[in-house]
Amino acid sequence: MPDYGHELVLGTFVTPSAGTARDVVELAELTEAVGLDTVTIQDHPYNAEYLDTYTLLTWIAARTTRLRVSANVTSLPLRPPAVLARMAASLDILSGGRFEMGLGAGLPTAASRMTGRQLSAGESVDALEEAIDILRGVWDTGTAGPLRHHGRHYEIPQMRRGPRPAHDITISLGAYKPRMLGLVGRKADGWLPTLDYIKDPDIATSNALIDAAATEAGRDPRDIRRHLNLFDIGFTPVGRAFLQGPPEQWVDDLLSLIVEHGFSSFYIGGDDPAMIRTFGEEVAPALRAEVQEHRRGA
Template identity: 60%
Template structure:
């Protein structure tokens, strides 16, 4: 698969545990201090052991200065898209353009239904997510003076005022694995955000990229319009044969290969160990950037920015 040329991002994926709330915030600040670009939190509103992710994102935005923030991924079935759009734009404005919108179609339907959400089949959930993206982008289009109308099967907006516009073009990143979600990612989203532990092989990543690229082309978009992000896990230690199991320089070589051969450009490390975040941000990230920059310079690969 090609290198799509995006700038590289490195981030953390922190558990939003409510047992020690300030420890969660401290890990976000540690991520920023380590030089990481992005801090993310999972969003399970039905999980009583977790802080509410939206409240946490807002609080962390006020306690940091530089890092971008995102849900990983926001639970759409329990967050109405028109309200979510205004909340996202507001947080982006308040944080100086540091918010990105990771979105998921939902999956734990018993828990979602118990919290008052509507149970959907997998196919219905994909269709609902597609409608939600239209609603969200419509709300953000504050320069359009026409009232927003979306007459969907799952979401209806009938004459809503648009705005506010976010401070920057917020990326909509979808957590997706199956073909219909991957095609939606290619046709409407700005990023694809899977988790490496849920992927059986690198060939599966390549196949998914091909589906996204084809859907993007069918929608009149360049494949590079979709950033490829990846949640990762691993351990630092002696050299080994496994993926992301070894010293920082081995991690750097393997992540650089994922960029150059599979098109990924953002790596979000799952875990709550501040020492690991320091090694990742201070040693791995710069080394990956150096390796990728050298290869891009040698091959003349153009950059695409975001």
Template identity: 45%
Template sequence: MTDYGRPLQFGMFPTPDADRVDEILDLVAMADDEGLDLVGIQDHPYQKRFLDTWSLMAVVLARTTRVRVFPDVACLPLRPPAVMAKAAASLDVISGGRFELALGAGAFWPAIGGMGGPECTPGEAASALSEAVEVIRLMWSDEKSVRYEGVHHRLSGAHPGPRPAHDIGLWLGVGGPRMLGLLGREADGWVPSVSYFPPPVLPGLHARIDESAMAAGRDPAAIQRIYNVFGAITDGPSSGFLNGPFEQWVDELTELVLESGMDTFVFGAEGDDPFQHQKWAVEVVPAVREAVADRRG
């Protein structure tokens, strides 16, 4: 059993389709109205049908008042970390502290290369991500001038600022042992997706994060565990994990908290079905909160 005792958070994962802007903004307005905590937006600049994630996040923050927004996860190879740090801090200041930053090492390397980015090996991508975490922290610091000399990223007398409006969560969407070790030492949160990291593998990955955190003198419970989940809330019988009636969703999400260590769930529905998102926000989320509170109590 792995329950870190953290407060629960819930969000949505709208697809940034360029031909569905009004529908996206309706969804995030509903998330804001219904009290969801987060909106996560995937970042694939090479996908021709997608809006630019950072432009969309700015609009989402402008159209909402309380929900927090984050890239799920930012494509580091196409976004220099010093500039991304400034963009993140700017969005946080403009929104009054409602921006978080999740980073990915990169994927779909031929597409990244086609846009002028580096086509990295796994080791190179991991090193670049590790350096980026340090660069971003420096760019959020109170220092007048910062320097950094890495293999992939460099700063030479850069001037940090503006300061974020709050301590932005720096989350990593990673899965390898080396990067999970970095996460345990340096990051504020972990953002896996159920499609890549199903529940049976979670305990071993938590163990690697926790081992690294404790070796660095950190409390593993200080690290947020954000799970991107996908499926369908139906009126019929179960057809698999997170595909079935409301009661199944409540049971399975509750077990993910109490047995699998996750504390935050970001839901993506097929076709961004607004009825699915409404069921998620209005029915599933409060029921999971209640079930976990009862079991913990």
């Protein structure tokens, strides 16, 4: 399925380096200043040189006014889902509804070195599916009675729901393999891969797996947003490769991902202030205009 029709969201993927914490925050502030929508932060707590992602996101939210913030993606094994739900809701309330959740099954070996708990790939997917139910259950303060969950990986005999987030927090999954892509289609609000890691299955097949799972679950595939992290990119006077060229080439390259594959959210990595400025001031307005023109003529 081509363009799914979602509003375009453009932002950055910033490295949470503890040694350059001031620079990290300034990159987030620059993201907002040049008119971009979102800053996302990777979540690898087992790297000692990185800041804690959720502490950093809270600080960034306090230093900005309209910028959305998101973990890209939250490593599930390192935080109990009921605790994570309250962390997310608290951040969303404090930021005035500017938090969205990227979520992943985590890197099993790296996580197990911190938790002492080793899950297989299949078990990690099952645990992630349980966690999604728990997250939404905690946020669902409209349902009477306590939250209870009796699963293979998580046990909640009884807990009070809440707090309710300031808005309905979306959950987008970092997913590459068929089982995870099926979970995106069944339960997630979005798909959040990195372009360089989409190998087998490829983009078209991955989208088809998500759409088929969504349809089977009684969902409309168009309701699932497609995000994309972009690395190994740059602005050059003459085009060299995909997303390595002048701003007008970037517009064409990104438009092809929107029209042909349905992506509507793009986050650029590299931690380069000049790249962020060009992306926000030159690429973003031109791309928005091209998307609007395409949709008018579709």
